Amino acid sequence: MSQAIIILKEKREAQLLLLNLIIAGLLAIFFPGSFPNPGNLRALGVGMVYDALVAVGMTYVLILGGLDLSVGSNVALTSVVTTLLLARWGITSVPMAIAMGLGLSATIGAINGAIITGVSLNPFIVTLGMMAIARGVARVLSAGFFITDLPASFEVLGNASVFGVPLQIILTLGIIAVFDFLVRRWSVLNRAYFVGTQPDNAETVGINVGRVIFVGFIISGLFSGIAAIFLSSHLGIGYSQFAGGMALRALAAAVVGGADFTGGKGSVWGAFLGVLLLALVSNGFVQVGLSAYWEQVVNAIVLIIAIWAASFSEK
Amino acid sequence: MLRKAKSSVALILAFVLIIGSFSSIALAQDYSGNYAMVTFLRGSEFFNWAFMGMRDAAKMLDEDIEVELRGPSTWDATEEAQAIRQLTSRGVEGILTTAGASQTMVPAINSAIEQGIPVVGFDSDPVHSDRLGVATTDQFKAGEKAGEEVVEWLDGAGQVIVSTHFGIEYLEQRMNGFKAGIEGSDVRVVQTINDEGEISTAESKITSAIQKNPDIDAIFCAHGNPSIGAAASLKSLDKVGEIDIMAFDFAKKVSKEIQAGNIRATVAQNPYLMGYYGMIMLWSANQETEVESRNEPFGHVPPRIDTGVSIVYQEGIDQFLNPPEFVSS
Amino acid sequence: MGSHLKYYVNKFVGTTNIGLIFAIAVIFMGLSYFSPTFLTLSTLEVIAMNYVAEGIMALGMTIVIISGGIDLSVGSLLPFSAILVATFFNMQMGMPLAIALTLLISITIGLLNGFMINRLKADSFIVTLATMIGVGGMSLILSRGGTISGFPIGFSYLGLGRIIGVPLPIFLFFVFALIIGVLLKRHRYFYQAYYIGTSTQAARLCGINVEQFRLFIYSFNALLAGVAGLITASRYLSAGPNFGVGIELRVIATVIVGGASLSGGRGSIDRTVLGMIFLALVNSIFIELGLPTYWKQVVFGFVIISAVVIERYLRVKRTGVEESWQDFMLTSR
Numbered sequence: 001m002s003q004a005i006i007i008l009k010e011k012r013e014a015q016l017l018l019l020n021l022i023i024a025g026l027l028a029i030f031f032p033g034s035f036p037n038p039g040n041l042r043a044l045g046v047g048m049v050y051d052a053l054v055a056v057g058m059t060y061v062l063i064l065g066g067l068d069l070s071v072g073s074n075v076a077l078t079s080v081v082t083t084l085l086l087a088r089w090g091i092t093s094v095p096m097a098i099a100m101g102l103g104l105s106a107t108i109g110a111i112n113g114a115i116i117t118g119v120s121l122n123p124f125i126v127t128l129g130m131m132a133i134a135r136g137v138a139r140v141l142s143a144g145f146f147i148t149d150l151p152a153s154f155e156v157l158g159n160a161s162v163f164g165v166p167l168q169i170i171l172t173l174g175i176i177a178v179f180d181f182l183v184r185r186w187s188v189l190n191r192a193y194f195v196g197t198q199p200d201n202a203e204t205v206g207i208n209v210g211r212v213i214f215v216g217f218i219i220s221g222l223f224s225g226i227a228a229i230f231l232s233s234h235l236g237i238g239y240s241q242f243a244g245g246m247a248l249r250a251l252a253a254a255v256v257g258g259a260d261f262t263g264g265k266g267s268v269w270g271a272f273l274g275v276l277l278l279a280l281v282s283n284g285f286v287q288v289g290l291s292a293y294w295e296q297v298v299n300a301i302v303l304i305i306a307i308w309a310a311s312f313s314e315k
Numbered sequence: 316m317l318r319k320a321k322s323s324v325a326l327i328l329a330f331v332l333i334i335g336s337f338s339s340i341a342l343a344q345d346y347s348g349n350y351a352m353v354t355f356l357r358g359s360e361f362f363n364w365a366f367m368g369m370r371d372a373a374k375m376l377d378e379d380i381e382v383e384l385r386g387p388s389t390w391d392a393t394e395e396a397q398a399i400r401q402l403t404s405r406g407v408e409g410i411l412t413t414a415g416a417s418q419t420m421v422p423a424i425n426s427a428i429e430q431g432i433p434v435v436g437f438d439s440d441p442v443h444s445d446r447l448g449v450a451t452t453d454q455f456k457a458g459e460k461a462g463e464e465v466v467e468w469l470d471g472a473g474q475v476i477v478s479t480h481f482g483i484e485y486l487e488q489r490m491n492g493f494k495a496g497i498e499g500s501d502v503r504v505v506q507t508i509n510d511e512g513e514i515s516t517a518e519s520k521i522t523s524a525i526q527k528n529p530d531i532d533a534i535f536c537a538h539g540n541p542s543i544g545a546a547a548s549l550k551s552l553d554k555v556g557e558i559d560i561m562a563f564d565f566a567k568k569v570s571k572e573i574q575a576g577n578i579r580a581t582v583a584q585n586p587y588l589m590g591y592y593g594m595i596m597l598w599s600a601n602q603e604t605e606v607e608s609r610n611e612p613f614g615h616v617p618p619r620i621d622t623g624v625s626i627v628y629q630e631g632i633d634q635f636l637n638p639p640e641f642v643s644s
Numbered sequence: 645m646g647s648h649l650k651y652y653v654n655k656f657v658g659t660t661n662i663g664l665i666f667a668i669a670v671i672f673m674g675l676s677y678f679s680p681t682f683l684t685l686s687t688l689e690v691i692a693m694n695y696v697a698e699g700i701m702a703l704g705m706t707i708v709i710i711s712g713g714i715d716l717s718v719g720s721l722l723p724f725s726a727i728l729v730a731t732f733f734n735m736q737m738g739m740p741l742a743i744a745l746t747l748l749i750s751i752t753i754g755l756l757n758g759f760m761i762n763r764l765k766a767d768s769f770i771v772t773l774a775t776m777i778g779v780g781g782m783s784l785i786l787s788r789g790g791t792i793s794g795f796p797i798g799f800s801y802l803g804l805g806r807i808i809g810v811p812l813p814i815f816l817f818f819v820f821a822l823i824i825g826v827l828l829k830r831h832r833y834f835y836q837a838y839y840i841g842t843s844t845q846a847a848r849l850c851g852i853n854v855e856q857f858r859l860f861i862y863s864f865n866a867l868l869a870g871v872a873g874l875i876t877a878s879r880y881l882s883a884g885p886n887f888g889v890g891i892e893l894r895v896i897a898t899v900i901v902g903g904a905s906l907s908g909g910r911g912s913i914d915r916t917v918l919g920m921i922f923l924a925l926v927n928s929i930f931i932e933l934g935l936p937t938y939w940k941q942v943v944f945g946f947v948i949i950s951a952v953v954i955e956r957y958l959r960v961k962r963t964g965v966e967e968s969w970q971d972f973m974l975t976s977r
Contacts, residue, residue, distance in 0.1 A: 040526040047519030129949035136941030146568040255770045286523040292509040296781025303774040311764045389889045397694040401931045404687040416791040418882035481789040482885035
């Protein structure tokens with residue numbers, strides 16, 4: 001018992017898991033018919049896959065001591081370009097278009113990383129600039145239109161189900177699980193913790209800090225790209241207004257999940273649980289049926305509770 | 316050594332960025348217009364239709380007239396007012412504007428009128444200002460019409476979920492209209508959802524709300540975006556045909572979903588005509604008109620042109636499937 | 645003689661953001677060449693007025709950022725204070741009382757920010773993000789999602805009135821800038837921001853009450869955001885929850901473009917004023933030159949990245965000090 005309390009005090013993931021379980025449990029008790037049924041779980045899933053992917057990429061950048069505000073715009077631009085490739089620019093092969101879209105999202109991350117490490121600039125301002133540029137280019141390319149007329153095979157990825165579970169949810173969980181494993185076990189990615197905590201020492205030990213950071217931003221870009229592909233495929237459109245508030249939401253989820261701005265902290269599962277918390281609150285709000293005017297206030301309170309809970313584990 | 320390398324990287328980058336800034340300005344070729352349209356959510360399909368109408372009318376009136384599109388890409392009406400002020404001080408010949416919030420635009424519009432620049436409203440009417448006229452569809456009535464249609468669908472009794480974006484004035488008017496439309500029947504709004512303007516948020520919340528209210532009969536979307544999410548939700552829950560969606564406007568994706576039968580109908584306004592008539596109104600404000608003007612020194616402008624509203628079903632949707640192509644300005 | 649001149653030039657370059665002055669000059673000349681109406685008092689006034697809310701908020705944000713923090717909540721404080729004052733007026737409250745109450749509530753929210761950052765030992769970014777969401781929600785609740793109007797006639801003076809020919813908001817901006825600028829340079833209490841921003845621990849060891857300063861600076865920042873909200877309400881004679889969407893990022897960009905560092909310890913009011921003038925000009929280029937509006941964000945993004953890259957290049961060249969971007973926010977607690 002006391003051991004459990006110690007774990008709860010020290011492990012952010014454990015706290016979050018508990019918080020999530022409490023909310024989910026309460027909802028299941030009060031709304032046994034409508035909360036834990038397949039349809040609603042699907043709603044929960046759709047409400048969090050895109051955020052989860054982006055938040056996981058964001059966490060990795062946070063571990064390195066940076067942050068990436070351009071993720072939402074990256075989602076929009078990748079979505080617009082991938083769908084334009086298929087609808088207007090004469091690419092007929094869906095995998096080809098997806099590969100090019102992912103290549104674009106990684107390139108956006110690479111540009112962020114190159115400027116940040118090349119000139120030692122603050123990631124906040126660089127990715128803020130990129131946020132404006134990517135969104136702007138998405139708007140210029142699409143003129144704000146929904147891009148439709150996509151081949152039916154493009155919409156399979158986001159709409160197919162395996163044993164009743166949407167494929168995009170399975171894939172997202174798979175990607176996150178693999179990435180979590182790699183970050184914990186694979187030395188190349190695991191270096192991020194060392195680099196984030198003690199960049200100078202990392203340099204002395206012979207780690208190419210610049211390169212690790214550069215790769216980190218590429219990873220974040222790539223995760224945005226995956227989210228964009230799932231989103232466009234699911235809805236069958238490319239849209240320059242996608243993911244407007246996603247950057248701040250992903251940041252909030254990642255920080256709730258244990259990352260912080262000083263670097264060296266955070267975990268992939270923590271970020272996932274953070275996203276789950278936000279999605280549960282939003283879902284719970286619909287279930288409870290409270291006036292939606294109060295939603296943001298409740299969001300803020302839950303966020304503050306999560307920060308408060310976290311303040312126990314630090315010291 | 317490292318320092319030197321880094322500072323030269325910075326120099327090269329600075330150079331590239333400056334070139335980039337200039338070339339992107341140059342790429343955006345000069346498009347100095349004498350008439351301007353000011354919108355919020357610049358670049359949404361709806362306003363692109365309106366801008367096309369304005370351009371076509373301008374071309375018809377005089378080959379030399381140029382038109383430009385201005386305004387924020389968000390819902391922020393204060394930025395619209397800022398654009399009007401700046402256009403006024405630059406000295407355009409006329410401004411056609413829609414109001415993200417009608418009160419907010421009043422001082423800017425009135426000051427333009429005072430300085431002799433005609434301002435005409437379209438779509439969301441800046442009603443309290445001195446604008447010379449307006450080409451619009453009454454948002455309240457459009458919502459009311461949607462409400463009456465839904466009552467008819469449900470034979471006078473049933474449950475409805477409504478999806479809207481909180482904090483937007485004209486959506487609020489449509490909502491009030493919708494409520495007035497269903498008044499007197501046994502159709503009830505059982506849940507109102509804030510979709511925050513995002514499609515996937517709308518999908519997630521609508522799916523959840525359907526679980527909470529399993530007897531739901533219809534979904535009313537106060538604007539275009541959530542209807543796409545609602546259609547995706549029905550498809551994934553396999554409830555197409557069981558629950559009817561009333562959408563708003565005819566963005567291409569919405570039209571396609573109607574064609575596919577996933578959305579039952581949409582409330583169609585006529586943005587092209589709004590832009591078209593709006594341009595003509597601005598132009599006539601700058602002419603001496605036969606009819607005596609109520610707004611000296613401007614020419615006569617009809618105070619209100621109603622461009623109509625209709626409910627469009629699958630059979631009538633074909634004409635909306637080819638929206639204006641990308642306008643590069 | 646030559647070396648004296650060089651010394652003064654160096655000193656000038658050292659204390660101000662020479663790259664930005666240069667950029668402002670270029671844009672200014674370009675605009676006056678290409679746009680016949682640009683160099684008129686009324687146009688300049690409009691350009692300044694269109695960025696004055698950002699400017700006023702950037703003054704407080706400068707000190708927050710110098711002390712190593714960040715405050716996102718101002719983004720929703722602006723519409724909130726506008727809605728508050730409108731609500732009070734609709735409750736038939738007198739003007740002085742309504743304004744005082746609004747500012748008081750703004751300050752309270754700022755205090756709450758500072759309190760939570762101190763108490764929860766959390767990063768200012770996430771705490772103020774939570775406040776931003778919460779305050780945004782309260783705006784929605786108070787306004788019922790609509791736009792509120794119905795201001796007393798005298799209230800419009802704040803946003804539309806003039807003092808010695810200058811629009812009151814611009815006048816206020818310069819008065820605030822002057823006062824805060826001098827205080828930040830000369831007054832011991834304000835100057836603590838630099839110590840705290842450079843190293844919180846060292847500042848503590850020097851006997852600076854970091855917690856108290858935080859309470860002060862976040863409430864001060866919230867006060868300025870409240871003032872900006874009042875000016876906005878008065879200027880548009882209305883208040884809505886969508887006013888100034890995304891303004892917090894523009895405000896932060898203004899401060900950073902001016903040459904402050906998010907890692908704290910660096911920045912000044914005169915640099916922020918330069919940043920404000922620069923971004924106000926950039927903001928106006930598109931309408932002034934009639935350029936296609938779709939490109940606006942693209943150019944805006946290029947411009948802010950270029951500005952920081954150039955500033956960094958010049959500073960590294962001058963001081964020879966190489967910093968790592970990982971100093972980012974290291975001192976924020």
